[in-house]
Amino acid sequence: MLLTLLSLPACTFVAEQLGAPSDPSDTTAIIFEVPRGTTPGRLGPLLDEAGIIDDAGAFGNYVRITDEGGCLKAGRFELNRSMSAGEILETLCGVPLANDEPFTVVEGWRIREIDDALTEKGWIQAGEYATLAGDPSQFTAAYPLPDDSLEGYLYPETYMVSPDRFTAEAFIQRQLDTLDEVFYTPNKAAIGASPRKLDELVIMASMLEREEPTPKNRPLVSGILWKRIDSQWNLGVDATSRYTLDQWNDRKAFLKKLRDPTDPYNTRLRAGLPPTAIGNPGKVALQAALEPVDSEYWYYLHDSAQVIHPSRNAAEHEAYRRKYNVY
Numbered sequence: 001m002l003l004t005l006l007s008l009p010a011c012t013f014v015a016e017q018l019g020a021p022s023d024p025s026d027t028t029a030i031i032f033e034v035p036r037g038t039t040p041g042r043l044g045p046l047l048d049e050a051g052i053i054d055d056a057g058a059f060g061n062y063v064r065i066t067d068e069g070g071c072l073k074a075g076r077f078e079l080n081r082s083m084s085a086g087e088i089l090e091t092l093c094g095v096p097l098a099n100d101e102p103f104t105v106v107e108g109w110r111i112r113e114i115d116d117a118l119t120e121k122g123w124i125q126a127g128e129y130a131t132l133a134g135d136p137s138q139f140t141a142a143y144p145l146p147d148d149s150l151e152g153y154l155y156p157e158t159y160m161v162s163p164d165r166f167t168a169e170a171f172i173q174r175q176l177d178t179l180d181e182v183f184y185t186p187n188k189a190a191i192g193a194s195p196r197k198l199d200e201l202v203i204m205a206s207m208l209e210r211e212e213p214t215p216k217n218r219p220l221v222s223g224i225l226w227k228r229i230d231s232q233w234n235l236g237v238d239a240t241s242r243y244t245l246d247q248w249n250d251r252k253a254f255l256k257k258l259r260d261p262t263d264p265y266n267t268r269l270r271a272g273l274p275p276t277a278i279g280n281p282g283k284v285a286l287q288a289a290l291e292p293v294d295s296e297y298w299y300y301l302h303d304s305a306q307v308i309h310p311s312r313n314a315a316e317h318e319a320y321r322r323k324y325n326v327y
Contacts, residue, residue: 018062019085022054026081033076034092040069047088052079059085069093098162105156105175107282108209110243114154114280123166132168139173142180143198152202152277155179183286190290196226204289206277210239213306218288220310224300226292233298235267243278301326 032050034043040063044056053059062085063069069089075096079088103121105114115129132138133154136145145153155178161171184191184198191198204222212221228235241257242248243265257263265274281289297310299317303324311317321327 018058018065021082021084022052023081029078029080031076031097032079032092034072034074034096036074038072038074040072040089043069043072043089043092047079050079052081052083052088053085062086063089075099098165100160100162102158103161104158105154105280107156107285108206108279109156110248110279111149111151111154118168118171121163123161123163124168129168129172132172138169139176141176143184145176146199146276149276150176152199152206152280153179154280155182156280156282157182182283187287187290194290196289200273201286201289202281203273203277205281205285206279207235207237207239207274208288209279209281209285210242211237212308213302214308215284215288217308218285219291219293220295220297221300221308222288222292223294224297224310227294227298229273232271234269234271235273237267240265240267240274240278243274 030050030052032047032052035046038046041060043063044053044059047053047059048056066086068086069092071093072089073093073096076099077091077094077096079091083091103117105117109117111130111133115124115127115133118124118129119126133150134148136147136150139145139150141153150172154172154175157175157178159171159174159178191201194201196204204225207225208218208222212218225235225237238254238258241260241263242254244263245253245257247253257266258268260266261269264270265278267274295310296312298312299314300308300310301317301320301324302308303326309320309324311320
């Protein structure tokens with residue numbers, strides 16, 4: 001080994017020493033931004049400050065000996081401490097990371113709310129996302145997709161997106177893939193063994209997302225609602241009657257919907273699950289739909305502080321209604 005090193009040109013050997021990685025075992029990603037106008041000679045202190053290298057002087061000497069880095073690009077790059085000076089410079093001469101920004105799909109949002117939020121960002125034309133989400137045949141998934149709408153399958157999460165490269169098609173596919181990654185694949189065996197089909201679980205989860213504000217109570221509410229389904233009781237979930245409203249909290253329109261026996265989403269007056277999910281549920285609600293808790297309860301309501309009060313029979317339920325003035 002010594003003979004091999006001695007046979008190398010002296011400057012190459014020195015460059016290798018100067019450009020050695022700070023920590024060959026540390027591959028933790030560090031996002032580093034090259035300011036516009038930065039020269040290779042000015043990189044050392046910036047890399048040192050970011051914790052990517054330990055010796056700005058050695059890095060500067062490496063640059064002077066090798067004359068590398070003349071193709072530096074401004075932008076954000078992913079580096080780590082296991083990279084040599086040569087690898088760092090090669091990366092910084094490559095393609096910068098996309099200028100991503102976070103976009104949050106709130107748990108429980110309907111397709112229309114997601115479309116509105118994307119339109120407000122200026123990333124789509126109004127209605128573009130909703131139109132695509134109404135045609136599941138354009139997308140693929142590891143699980144069966146519904147025929148007419150992706151409502152319930154568009155996983156709510158904070159996604160990092162690149163505004164200048166954003167497409168509604170790619171974003172929807174990403175949401176479907178995230179549902180697979182977060183819920184379907186980890187629970188595939190349990191879903192297969194469940195008496196409920198996936199679409200039924202998604203619909204139930206969407207109701208739980210809206211019905212129960214406290215995540216830890218959702219398995220209990222899930223158990224009550226599935227018991228009602230199995231006993232051929234009407235669900236009586238008022239949130240379903242809000243689904244088709246332009247504004248979710250439009251009380252006047254909501255009260256009208258509650259009295260409409262022709263509304264397929266009226267679970268007070270119509271038996272069974274609603275035709276589709278009423279929003280897009282998160283992991284906790286999906287898990288609660290899959291893993292309901294059995295109990296003695298058949299009813300529940302929430303007081304003004306959103307505290308749940310389950311009851312075993314209609315008499316108890318009516319007593320709670322009077323006590324908490326919930327009608």
